[in-house]
Amino acid sequence: MVTTTPALVVRGLKKSYGDVRAVDGLDLEIRSGECFGLLGPNGAGKTTTVEICEGLLERDSGELQLLGLTWEKDADSLRERLGIQLQDTQLSEKLTVAETLELFRSFYDKGREVSDVIDLVQLDEKKNSRVGTLSGGQKQRLAIACALVGDPELLFLDEPTTGLDPQSRRQLWSLIEEFKATGRTILLTTHYMDEAEKLCDRVAIVDHGHIIAEGSPHELIDSIGATVPAPPPRASSATLEDVFVALTGRTLRDE
Amino acid sequence: MQRSLVQLTLVRFREFIRQPEAVFWTFVFPVLLAVGLGLAFRSKAPDKPKIGIVTSTPAATSIAASLKKDSTLTVAELTDSAGARALRTAKVALLVVPDSGGVRYIYDPQRDESVFARLVIDHAIQSAAGRVDPMKVSERRVTEKGSRYIDFVIPGLLGMNLMGSGVWGIGFAIVDSRSKRLLKRFMATPMSRAEYLMAFLFSRLFFLILEVVTLLGFGVLAFGVPLRGSLIQLGVICLFSALAFSALGLLIASRAKTVEGVSGLMNFVMLPMWIFSGVFFSSSNFPGVVQPVIKALPLTSVNDALRANMLEGTQITALGVEMAVILAWLVVSFVLALKLFRWR
Numbered sequence: 001m002v003t004t005t006p007a008l009v010v011r012g013l014k015k016s017y018g019d020v021r022a023v024d025g026l027d028l029e030i031r032s033g034e035c036f037g038l039l040g041p042n043g044a045g046k047t048t049t050v051e052i053c054e055g056l057l058e059r060d061s062g063e064l065q066l067l068g069l070t071w072e073k074d075a076d077s078l079r080e081r082l083g084i085q086l087q088d089t090q091l092s093e094k095l096t097v098a099e100t101l102e103l104f105r106s107f108y109d110k111g112r113e114v115s116d117v118i119d120l121v122q123l124d125e126k127k128n129s130r131v132g133t134l135s136g137g138q139k140q141r142l143a144i145a146c147a148l149v150g151d152p153e154l155l156f157l158d159e160p161t162t163g164l165d166p167q168s169r170r171q172l173w174s175l176i177e178e179f180k181a182t183g184r185t186i187l188l189t190t191h192y193m194d195e196a197e198k199l200c201d202r203v204a205i206v207d208h209g210h211i212i213a214e215g216s217p218h219e220l221i222d223s224i225g226a227t228v229p230a231p232p233p234r235a236s237s238a239t240l241e242d243v244f245v246a247l248t249g250r251t252l253r254d255e
Numbered sequence: 256m257q258r259s260l261v262q263l264t265l266v267r268f269r270e271f272i273r274q275p276e277a278v279f280w281t282f283v284f285p286v287l288l289a290v291g292l293g294l295a296f297r298s299k300a301p302d303k304p305k306i307g308i309v310t311s312t313p314a315a316t317s318i319a320a321s322l323k324k325d326s327t328l329t330v331a332e333l334t335d336s337a338g339a340r341a342l343r344t345a346k347v348a349l350l351v352v353p354d355s356g357g358v359r360y361i362y363d364p365q366r367d368e369s370v371f372a373r374l375v376i377d378h379a380i381q382s383a384a385g386r387v388d389p390m391k392v393s394e395r396r397v398t399e400k401g402s403r404y405i406d407f408v409i410p411g412l413l414g415m416n417l418m419g420s421g422v423w424g425i426g427f428a429i430v431d432s433r434s435k436r437l438l439k440r441f442m443a444t445p446m447s448r449a450e451y452l453m454a455f456l457f458s459r460l461f462f463l464i465l466e467v468v469t470l471l472g473f474g475v476l477a478f479g480v481p482l483r484g485s486l487i488q489l490g491v492i493c494l495f496s497a498l499a500f501s502a503l504g505l506l507i508a509s510r511a512k513t514v515e516g517v518s519g520l521m522n523f524v525m526l527p528m529w530i531f532s533g534v535f536f537s538s539s540n541f542p543g544v545v546q547p548v549i550k551a552l553p554l555t556s557v558n559d560a561l562r563a564n565m566l567e568g569t570q571i572t573a574l575g576v577e578m579a580v581i582l583a584w585l586v587v588s589f590v591l592a593l594k595l596f597r598w599r
Binding site: 056076079082088091092094102106109146 | 261262436443
């Protein structure tokens, strides 16, 4: 898809919580139609960045444009055109899958048929089940269905596969690839380097509130491939995970 | 009506009816409470006083014989020691023992039934001995509905129910959604915030009708509780009461982040009203210095207005003070809630 306007432009974004600079001068440009991965350790500022882009948090300073629009002027129109999955939302357990999607669909002026979206996320058999009875993977697919039901042009996925088993992860991956195939834009955050490598056209690695590396997964791997210390004979098979660890260090960080 | 408003209102209904415990506390519990209180405090004739008489002399035996003909008394003939024991264990309220030239009453002046027995037995003994009352007295006996305890307590229970379901129903659902980050998720959609709050109001008003009809219907059919005032005006009182308590619920829920936090806050707000606002007993029992505070509580005005309408048939125009207090709580709570409310 060839479009001149980038899907997302972030310039010099800053956000502090008291003394903590969660986002500290972050720049980002996401092209229309690409799947962009935001990688980084816990506490690096990924979620804060994403929530500012989603219009859920106020920024302290910096410029922000989505689909050529800004939150200050075009909030209503932006909410119509964005699809969002948050890290920690628990949907109402008393509602069924279909009822939950009907509710989300009703918020949007135009969008997709609820039954189509249920098909898409393969929850047909569960459409009349209460959300409380779903497995973790099914709940996550429902959360993504809620993000898709407004037929968004730009989709935000914040750690969509965290805590899921490999099967559920793969199911979500194919869902994301299908969405990407329709030419729309995705901003994805993840801890999993294989996921970023598989899904993302380009990735950026965030640490201490700003971007420390950016490029396609292969570019990044090539840039570091030669300097990965071990094992030398297989240096060319370095994974993105090596890049990640080399750049952000080996110390464990918990939020 | 907007599709989203319909959907949001449907969600409120679904979440409520799929929560059996909420249905129980809203509809069944007040009726059970009314049944329990109605049975415990049902109207009945005062018990006949139980009198013991020590028949150790022929004079006492003849007094006992004449007393036994009196249908307003229960008389037991006892020996000296049995009489003392019966009095000590409250088997009799009063003991009559022969005394030189007459009788002696032995009783505890701090027990109501003993004092009552003292009056009845003295009248019976003096009449039997030939006393003639100098004043002619006639009686007309009436039993007035509306003066019984159940008549007092049904409007109180209704007021309590309006408060509970308003404050709980609104506050709990909102804080639950906030703690689950669902409010935040909704904020990321084009959902109208006004519609979100309106959906609570619509479902609240629908359930209000059910609650009022259930409890009042039960009171009228099972206990014959009177509805002397205009039913439309009663509906208006209930409507504004429900709105005021919903606004209070919204205010309590405006900031709380956890269900535990808001539960404590709700109990802190509601407990004083359960005690002071005249649900189970009249608020006039409390000392005069605290009366202005009690009168300012919303539930006091709601209960007073409901009782005035139902039991005395008072017009709503004569309930200016009560309605003003209710409206003030409605407006102030709602304005504050909108100012303080956090969507995240």
